[in-house]
Every structure is written in structure tokens, then in C-alpha cells.
Amino acid sequence: MSDNFSIGRLWAELYANGTVTGAALLFLIVIVIIFASQLEALFSACRHLAAHRDQIVGLQQKIEADAFAALQSVKTIDQSLPDLRQSIEELAEEYAKLDVKATEARKLIVREVVITDVFVQPGDLPYVAKVFRPHAAEDEPFAAQWRAGREHVLYGADKKAAATRFSQRYPTDHGFVVGPVAVFDIPWNSPDEQPALDRA
Numbered sequence: 001m002s003d004n005f006s007i008g009r010l011w012a013e014l015y016a017n018g019t020v021t022g023a024a025l026l027f028l029i030v031i032v033i034i035f036a037s038q039l040e041a042l043f044s045a046c047r048h049l050a051a052h053r054d055q056i057v058g059l060q061q062k063i064e065a066d067a068f069a070a071l072q073s074v075k076t077i078d079q080s081l082p083d084l085r086q087s088i089e090e091l092a093e094e095y096a097k098l099d100v101k102a103t104e105a106r107k108l109i110v111r112e113v114v115i116t117d118v119f120v121q122p123g124d125l126p127y128v129a130k131v132f133r134p135h136a137a138e139d140e141p142f143a144a145q146w147r148a149g150r151e152h153v154l155y156g157a158d159k160k161a162a163a164t165r166f167s168q169r170y171p172t173d174h175g176f177v178v179g180p181v182a183v184f185d186i187p188w189n190s191p192d193e194q195p196a197l198d199r200a
Helices: 002-017 020-106 143-148 161-171
Strands: 113-115 127-131 150-156
Touching: 127 143, 127 161, 143 150, 150 161
Parallel strands: 113 150
Antiparallel strands: 127 150
């Protein structure tokens, strides 16, 4: 009973002196400070969470916009595919035509005929003969052609006159050899035989 009495009296004295109230007030202040600190940390975490959420939302919106743009591009490409296929088919057909023409052109043999007469007498006819220079020098122009023979055209009143002109124009003492002389038929195609040109 004495202990209880002593504690009770001590509590009464502390309470009377305001010590308990001050301690309680100090404890309350400490609690408020701790609570405020925890509340600030909670608010800060909420702000970071909100910012992170906004960032995720922005990223999601960008991904959705990119996906929409990609989808539109796919639709545009898909719509243009028929035209592209048609263009490719047209190009393939044109290429096939050109390939046929190129094949035909490669088969053509170009005939080179040299005409040296400038002034022609009325009534004269063109005569052709292959003229050779078997010993043409390597540095001479058209040396290979001369050794193989080059067709030349001269005009004359008849075949004999043309042969005389060939022998005078290409003498043997200059290394020339003149082949047989024949009438030269100038190639000519009638308008009906001319190839039709494709109009653009």
C-alpha cells in the first residue's frame, strides 16, 4: 500500500508541476513530426508514381500512334499492289519485245560499201567490186579490212568501162587486188515493206 501511495503521490506531484503534460506534449510533437515525415515520403512516392504512370501512358500513346501509322502504310501499299503488279507485267512484256528485237538485230549483218565517186556522168550505172590489199601495213587505217577485202562502188557506162576505172583507181603496183566487177543493186524497200513504228 505504501508503494502505491508513493507512486500515486509522485504522479500527483508531476502532474501538478506540469511535467506529465509537457512530456505528453513532447511525445505528441515527436509523433506529429514522424507522421509528417512519413506523410511527405508518401506524397513524394505518389508523385513519382504519378509521373511514372504519365510516362507509361505517353509511351503507350506513342506506340498506338506508330502502330496506326504503320497500319495506314500497309493499307496504302496493299491498295497500290495491283497497279504495281500491272506495271511489272507491262514492263515484262516490253522487255520481251525488246529482247526479240535485240535478238533480230544481232542476226543482222552490216554490209559496208564504199562509194568514192562524187560526179557521175548521165547514164552511168554503179558497179561493185571487192578490193584487197593483202600486204597492208599494221599501222595503216583499216588494215584488217583491206586484207579481208572492202567493197567499193564506181560508176561506168558498162561493165568493161567500170573494170577499167577500178584498175586505174586501185592499181596493182600499189598493192591492190581487184575482184570481179558486177552491177551494184542499191538496196531499196517499198513503203509497204517498211517496219511500222510504234506510236507513243
